[in-house]
Amino acid sequence: MTGERPNVKNFALRDHKVTRFLLAPDRAANKGRAKFFIEFGFSLERPDILARALLQRPRTAHTFRYQTGTVSELRLIYDGFLESPDGRRAHIRTIWNYDAPPTALFITAFPLENLNR
Template structure:
C-alpha cells in the first residue's frame, strides 16, 4: 500500500502512557500494560515507551489508513518495537491526522 501524505509532526499525549498503556487498572489498557511491562517498560520511565512509540511509524510498515464518517483520517502501522529487554515483538500503532497535517497517537495493540 502506498504511503499517504506524511504528517508534519508526530505527538503523543503523556497521559496515554501513564494513564492507559502502563496502567494495569485501566479497563481498556490493562492488558496492554501487562504486555509492555512484561518486556521491561514501566511507569518509572514513561519517556522510554513514548520514544519507542514515536519511532514506530518510521521504523515499521505502513499498512493502511481509515477515514471515519466524521472525516477523521487514521494511519495504521505494524511491525516490531524494540523493548528495554532487547526483544522485539510486533505491535500495531494507530495515529489520527488533524486538519493541519499533524499525527496524534491513538493506541498501540500487541500483535504477538
C-alpha cells in the same frame, strides 16, 4: 485501505496515553496492554522510554494502511516491531489520528501477538 503514506511532518503523543492507559495495569479498559508492555521491560517509572519508542514506530513500520472516518478524519495504522528495553522486539500496531496535518496524534497501540518474540 493501503496506499501511499501521507506526508506527516510530526507525530505527537500525549503523556497520559502512556501513564494512564498503556502502562496502567489496574485500568481494565487497556485490555492487558499494560501487562504486555511491562513484560517487554517498559515501566510506569520511565514512561518516556515507551513514549519515545512509540513516536519512532511510524517511521520504521513495515506495514502501513489507513481508514477514513468522518469527512475530515483520517486514521493512520502502522504495524511493526518496537525495540524494547529488555532487547526483544514487540510486534505492535499503532493507530494515529491525522485530521490536523502536518501532525498525526497518537490514539493507541496494541500487540500483534502472533509475531512477538
